[in-house]
Amino acid sequence: MAEAPKPPDPGADFAASGRRVIEIETRALQALGGRIDGAFSAACRLILACKGRVVCTGMGKSGHIARKIAATFASTGTPAFYVHPGEAGHGDLGMITDADAVLALSYSGESDEILMLLPVLRRQGNPLIAMTGRVQSTLAREADVHLDVSVPEEACPLHLAPTASTTTTLAAGDALAVALLEARGFTADDFARSHPAGALGRRLLLHIADVMHTGEATPRVAEDASLGDVLLEMSRKRLGMTAVVDGEGRLAGLFTDGDLRRMLADERIDVRATRIVDIMTRNPITIGSDALAVEAARLMETHKINGLLVVDGERRVVGALNIHDLLRARVV
Structure with a gap:
């Protein structure tokens, strides 16, 4: 007979739980900082050399992070968009041209939907940057550049929900976007032109x-x-x-x-x-x-x-x- 679920604990220390999550994710980010090295620089050079756009892809929570990274790239001078890997196998792969670079996110490095795309991307000649938490994973080995976003532990006490790992992946994406922004000489005026409807756009574009x-x-x-x-x-x-x-x-x-x-x-x-x-x-x-x-x-x-x-x-x-x-x- 299945065990009945435990009732909520009205005396739970919510603040202590919240602080524990922040501490775990802070340690994960500090560890990530030590891995921003030659591979990171290689990823930046690969994207700068790209004549097309950066295609970001990922499944599940990694997909949500990939969408955000694509949006950050696009608003800071690096043309980018998101492609769902599952839909890519059913026609959306045609959105990716041979001039594009691909940024694939998968913490395990073994997401079937992404691995299925690799032979096609290879035949097309697309440079591949991977962000995974496993250096020996299939995706990491197949990538032209691999960025290690591994974490010692997830903030989820069940070690199931992606928490610290999605934070490090997002931070790595932000780091790429900002490094590329600086390399391109991207200015506040350039940013405003991508945000004409926003408050910043009005402040920087309206004369x-x-x-x-x-x-x-x-x-x-x-x-x-x-x-x-x-x-x-x-x-x-x-x-x-x-x-x-x-x-x-x-x-x-x-x-x-x-x-x-x-x-x-x-x-x-x-x-x-x-x-x-x-x-x-x-x-x-x-x-x-x-x-x-x-x-x-x-x-x-x-x-x-x-x-x-x-x-x-x-x-x-x-x-x-x-x-x-x-x-x-x-x-x-």
Whole structure:
């Protein structure tokens, strides 16, 4: 008669279990660090020499890790994708060209679905990098480069669920991706181009020219404008400010809602007789149209202002923006 399952232990020390898992996986990663050697460098050189893409494959938990490694490669300058080894044997093998390199993950090194692909990959001439936990396994022996991701023990107390081993495999994949990123000279701008819809992409790709108000939408008045003209321009353009420009369109000063409030609070100022050139802010903070939008956000935060005028190299006013434009663009 089968033994009844044990009921959950309400007094279990969950924190102690969690710490034990972290300690086991930390030791596994430290051991892996000592094995990042010539084989690792050979794998990097093989991938750099690849004219096609890196095809990552693995079964079960190794498959999940392979998917993540492929995604990390692809977003850091190494074109890659994942192929399920079981589906590869039923037609998806056609996705792999002779220009591609293959990164195969199998902790045992004996996954039937992956071993079945080896003769075809060999005939096609695909370079093969293997990550296994057994140096003498079939996959390790057949690979052009083998990366040892073995662990002394799994964090699972039953020594069944892949835990520490998937952590080391994932870390080895991250190490490859970063080493290749550095070798390629991959930059933050390159990363942003792969992530245009994300927050980082917006921060690194969006320029002032993409969000500023231009042409007739730019608030501006001449130096001889009356205060009434200034208030009308600010009301029409609704940016909470206006540029004051000379006859050549060059910036002479700035007048904002805040300036207006301070002026009205000063009883010494005659609103009707005051000229805009006497109350405007000279030499205001400005920005160029080719600057990143995130730089405008930084300037606004640093100087505690809500808007910026955009000028060209000769200080001509070419646009304007405020904090609401950055919010709409989701830069801040």
